[in-house]
Amino acid sequence: MTAIWRRELRSYYYSPIAYVFMGVVLFLFGVYDFQVVMTGSSYYIGQVYGIMFTWCMLFLPALTMKTLSEDRKNKTDQALITAPVSVTAIVWGKFLSAFTVYLITLAITLIPAFIIGAFSDPTWSHIFGNFVASLLYGAAIIAIGVFISSLTESQIVALVGTVGVSILLMLIDSFGSMLDNTFFQTVVSWISFQARYTPFTNGIFNISSVVFFVSVVAVFNFLTARRLESRRWS
């Protein structure tokens, strides 16, 4: 698993993907950070991370689109699958490499907070709550993206498919309120990323949300592994 993780991580930084992703996400973060914290003189960092939720949901599929589709297309999956490693290890290696790029990006967003922290006393629990929540929904959408990437040989299809799922996950709350059906609304509240994420921006560390996102990761990584396994039988 570590061999695959290291290779994938290296390939992110040898290609422009990681730099473009980090550049765009950090630029947007900087803009909102400036608007809210600097010009708005607000200590409310949750608002910045709240806006970044939408952007990250849209940009993260760019990290996952190639994970398994490229291997399939270039036949490098033959090297992975015929090596003495399990499909589960392959999937987790791929997942963790994309997650690592995201983690590094998010870690950089903490720099302004540390600078402010040197001169004043920000609410650290609030900042880290937001940080952890961003990591969690990010991990979930990465797991979904890796799964979609395993379904196709085309990176474009994987990208568009995952962005579509991201948008659906963001819009699903408004679907719920559009319909006056309690059952439908309950189902929506189970799936909604937004509903799980929002409490964190208010400074509430919700364990059930943590369990939710971790479960999404586990389930989709499991499905991806099954998908790789089932391809052998087709």
Added chain:
Amino acid sequence: MIEVKNLTKRYGSNVALDHVSFSVEEGTILGFLGPNGAGKSTTMNIITGYLSASEGEVTVAGHSILDEPAEVKKLIGYLPEMPPLYMDMTVKEYLDFMYDLKKVKIPKEKHIKEICNLVKINDVYKRLIANLSKGYKQRVGIAQALLGNPPVLILDEPTVGLDPKQIIEIRNLIKNLGRNHTVVLSSHILPEVQAVCERILVINKGVIVADGTPDKLSHDLSSDHRLIARIEGPEHEVLQNLRSVKNVIELQSFGEKEPGVCEYSIEGAPGKDLRRDLFACCTRCGMPLLALKSSDLSLEDVFLRLTSDSYIPKSIQHPAVIPSESSEVKEGGDEA
């Protein structure tokens, strides 16, 4: 070392492999021969665990690929038809990665250096794989298969894309490797298999049609039923007379070789000796028979014959060619 039993692979209604059985002894080089789409790569992909079989069983050194995939994969070095190379890595990075992926225990630097010397990729060691020529990519693919000194090597068309000099080098390399490895290589190039392999398995349309050493294959199939004769007399008359000989199925004239004497290739039904009937015909018609020899089929002819649509592998026809274990295969051959 490798035991394949009743291997069947179906893609939907399309049967890629039809109850293929064979075994490979330790330390032999087995050539897997067949036209494109015969099922060579499918068989290799199943042995290495990349694909799974619809039916049947593969064991390598006693370990079943289904029950102990990790054990089997540790024993096998595999070069697929298209070398599984990451274009964004240098040769060094790639071999380091494959070394880690395969969990090799041999000291890393020394081991990789040795393999690079063996397949002669030292001068491109630090270059990006994407920028290498096809021949070098192929060699990096072979290097990757050799990592960890696996006792079994499975090479799917190892010399594709190499220039003639490299082909000879790689063939010699494979021959040397065959001394302490079990090698299975596939090819549709006959001289290659002839030059390298101790045993040949001919596969066509998912069915094994022949199994034996190169010499045995060409000998068994040629026997006495194809003759080259020099007969004196007008060409069309001789041909007409020869057609009356019993069991002649194919007749061809090579033209005048001496004044008034033409050379003919006379092919009889498999297993039938034509020589006596031919002699009788020549005497009866007053055509002096000046020379007669049996022509050994080249391996190329054998291959073409075995893989032609009309060929039906029946143990009665060529008892020596079809091994007992694949006798059930012949039914499958009828539909092929």
